[in-house]
Amino acid sequence: MFTFDQLAGFIAVAEELHFGRAAERLNMTQPPLSRQIQKLEKIVGAELLERDNRKVELTNAGQTFLEEARRLMALAERAPVTARRIASGRSGVLRIGFTAASGFSILGPLLEELSGIIPDVDVDLQELVTGEQLHGLLTGELDLGLARPPFDKETFDSHLLYRESMVLAVPSRHPLTLLARDISPEDFKEESLIMHSATQARYFYDLVVRTLPFNHANVVHTVSQILTMVSLVAANRGVAFVPHSATLLGIKGVEFLPLAVGDSEQVELHAIWNRRITNPALARLLRDLEFAME
Structure with missing residues (x-):
């Protein structure tokens, strides 16, 4: 395998088309530079330069190799800088899991804030329910989750992003819209209900069961996504409890x-x-995000 010194020597000769000027540019004498080029040609398996006592010219193979040599040298020069940026959290990839509901609420503003803090970090988004996010955080497949409680506080650190209320989604012109007041359990006790899945939307299911008395016999559909629930309400299939x-x-x-x-x-x-x-980009984000500093 060739060395970067050999590549630098070849590039200098190729650009100067003169061994003497190239050696002077590299602060070395001409004989060792000539030997470097000969070794490089032997490793590559092709003649890269045509030279005689009067001139030096690139061969066709040399012209092609020059482009690749410049690219390799540029990569070599950037590699330490890239490594330092990744180590400092200024580059790399941040993998974020989010629930469907957070996708149409806080995700957009959060990504905008992230772009200001870590602009050169690529963000990989994955829509997952809370249980899947917790598993991804444990295995290292995710760096940050936007999810619902509960979770193991000894394993996971967290910050409350926001709280919101539950509301009742009803079809337009439904009789309940005429009440002009907060809706009580007595008001919806006879309504057909579109309910959260007890397995795929466990957080919302538990929340509704705990705080809103309703008749389970009235449940006509069980779904896992808020968007699906609201769409079914629009289709006049029932009413639904949604954030x-x-x-x-x-x-x-x-x-x-x-x-x-x-x-x-x-x-x-x-x-x-x-x-x-373990991800420096996450560590930097948590240092700089306003919620992490409160």
Whole structure:
């Protein structure tokens, strides 16, 4: 394998087309430079230069090799800089998991903030439910999650990004829209319900069961995604309990009504990360993000 000294010698000769000037440029004498070029040609297996007592010219193979040699030297010069940038968290890849609901609420503003803090770091986004995100954080497949509680606080560190209320999504012109007040359990006790999946949307399922008394016999559909729930409401298939951020979906044919519940902001979204941080980009992000400094 050739060395970078041999590449530098070849590039100098190729650009100067003169061994003497090339040797002077490299602060060396001509004989060792000539030997470097000869060794390089032997390693490459092709004549790179045509030389006689009067001139030096590149062969066709030499012209092609010159382009590659310059590229290799540029890579070699950039490699230490790139390594330092990655080590300092100024370059690399940050892998972020997010729930579907966070995708239409906080994800956009968060990415905008990230681009200002770590502009040269590539962000890899993966839409995953909370359980899948926690697994990815454990295995190292993810660096940061935007997920719902609960989670093991000994394994994961976190910051509460925001709280929001649950609202009742109903078809437009539904009789409940005429009440002009917060909706109580008595108001929806006879309504067909579109309910969260107890397995795929466990956080919302548990939250609704814990805070909103309803008749399980009224459940007509069970789904895992908020977007699907609101779409079914628009299709007049029933009413649904959804986070307030679902109002941002802009689906026609749906109205969102406030609920009369004890805690008006019971839905939580957290930024979660493994306490054993190995990605320098994440470490830098957590140092600089406003929520990490509070």
